[in-house]
Amino acid sequence: METKLLEIINTVLENRTNEKLTSLRPDMNLRYDIGFDSLDLAELTVRIEAEYDIDIFEEGIVNTIGEIFEKLNRK
Amino acid sequence: MNILITGISKGLGLETSELLLKNGCTVYGISRTKTEELNELMLKYPNELKWLQYDLGDIERIRQIIFKDWIGLNTPIHGLVNNAAIAYDDIITNLNLDLLEKMYRVNVFAPMMLTKFVIRQMLIHKESCSIVHLSSISVHTGYKGLSMYASTKGALEAFSKNTAREWGEIGVRSNCLVAGFMETEMSSALSDNQKNRIYQRTSLKKPVDLNSVAETILFLVSNKAKSITGQNIHVDNGTI
Numbered sequence: 001m002e003t004k005l006l007e008i009i010n011t012v013l014e015n016r017t018n019e020k021l022t023s024l025r026p027d028m029n030l031r032y033d034i035g036f037d038s039l040d041l042a043e044l045t046v047r048i049e050a051e052y053d054i055d056i057f058e059e060g061i062v063n064t065i066g067e068i069f070e071k072l073n074r075k
Numbered sequence: 076m077n078i079l080i081t082g083i084s085k086g087l088g089l090e091t092s093e094l095l096l097k098n099g100c101t102v103y104g105i106s107r108t109k110t111e112e113l114n115e116l117m118l119k120y121p122n123e124l125k126w127l128q129y130d131l132g133d134i135e136r137i138r139q140i141i142f143k144d145w146i147g148l149n150t151p152i153h154g155l156v157n158n159a160a161i162a163y164d165d166i167i168t169n170l171n172l173d174l175l176e177k178m179y180r181v182n183v184f185a186p187m188m189l190t191k192f193v194i195r196q197m198l199i200h201k202e203s204c205s206i207v208h209l210s211s212i213s214v215h216t217g218y219k220g221l222s223m224y225a226s227t228k229g230a231l232e233a234f235s236k237n238t239a240r241e242w243g244e245i246g247v248r249s250n251c252l253v254a255g256f257m258e259t260e261m262s263s264a265l266s267d268n269q270k271n272r273i274y275q276r277t278s279l280k281k282p283v284d285l286n287s288v289a290e291t292i293l294f295l296v297s298n299k300a301k302s303i304t305g306q307n308i309h310v311d312n313g314t315i
């Protein structure tokens with residue numbers, strides 16, 4: 001799951017930079033550490049939903065990679 | 076181009092679908108009934124016209140049934156035409172909440188949810204997309220009995236303008252086509268006298284031509300309109 005999520009995050013990152021992440025840490029903040037804005041987060045949500053059929057933002061804001069893992073694990 | 080259009084069984088939706096098909100679009104069309112005319116069109120374009128029987132009052136299942144099961148998340152959508160609507164007309168003192176809610180579901184909530192899922196789909200495919208909402212001249216010129224109906228279209232106009240602002244940078248355009256009075260089933264209950272009074276308020280003094288509206292919709296979804304967004308385009312015989 002971690003490699004798949006890393007791949008998805010790097011796809012969204014391609015919107016603004018050529019630099020890719022090599023690994024994910026649970027404490028990484030999507031906005032401040034990874035640099036996503038609200039439109040990137042929307043794209044991230046849709047790509048995760050297409051893969052796992054879970055809308056991570058449905059029940060409120062998600063801030064960190066760890067919180068995404070939590071939502072995906074709950075399924 | 077793949078175009079999702081609602082309300083294709085008759086009236087303007089049928090006319091627009093035919094025009095889109097003639098111009099090489101693939102049409103994903105929705106309505107509750109399959110009329111004789113729609114059936115003929117389906118026979119003429121067996122591959123390009125895809126039809127789903129769906130009641131847009133059923134908003135909760137839009138994502139599952141329309142986007143996942145029918146269109147499929149892998150199909151890019153290049154245009155959305157929110158055409159289906161119902162007109163509940165009465166004077167305000169008779170306002171019935173159930174009827175008002177039903178109209179809002181079809182005329183406002185369903186178009187908003189369709190927009191949501193079209194934009195979400197677009198985020199995956201990264202292809203530009205044009206949204207056209209059908210509005211009405213009654214938003215801009217008052218008519219007795221149309222307050223509730225006009226309010227649904229006013230909501231769409233506001234939604235459209237803000238959609239344009241919010242999503243323009245990723246290639247979404249959103250416009251409203253403000254139609255004047257057209258001779259369709261929606262307006263068939265009016266008497267000749269009432270119709271004539273409406274025509275007298277237009278510059279051209281006659282009903283709006285369906286084909287002229289359909290051609291404008293085709294233009295707005297096409298690349299020719301690529302610099303037009305956040306606008307209300309009036310096709311109303313000059314109601315001034």
Ligand SMILES: NC(=O)c1ccc[n+]([C@@H]2O[C@H](COP(=O)([O-])OP(=O)(O)OC[C@H]3O[C@@H](n4cnc5c(N)ncnc54)[C@H](OP(=O)(O)O)[C@@H]3O)[C@@H](O)[C@H]2O)c1
Nearest residue numbers: 082084085086087107108131159160209211256257259261
């Ligand atoms: N006619 C006018 O004078 C006029 C003026 C200004 C603006 N407009 C707008 O132009 C658009 C087209 O109007 P029109 O005159 O062509 O109306 P119409 O002849 O009454 O056709 C309405 C279409 O919407 C569909 N529809 C209605 N409720 C639906 C539902 N719950 N689920 C799915 N489909 C539904 C109908 O199909 P089914 O019944 O088969 O479901 C039909 O195909 C509307 O947005 C209308 O508000 C019309």
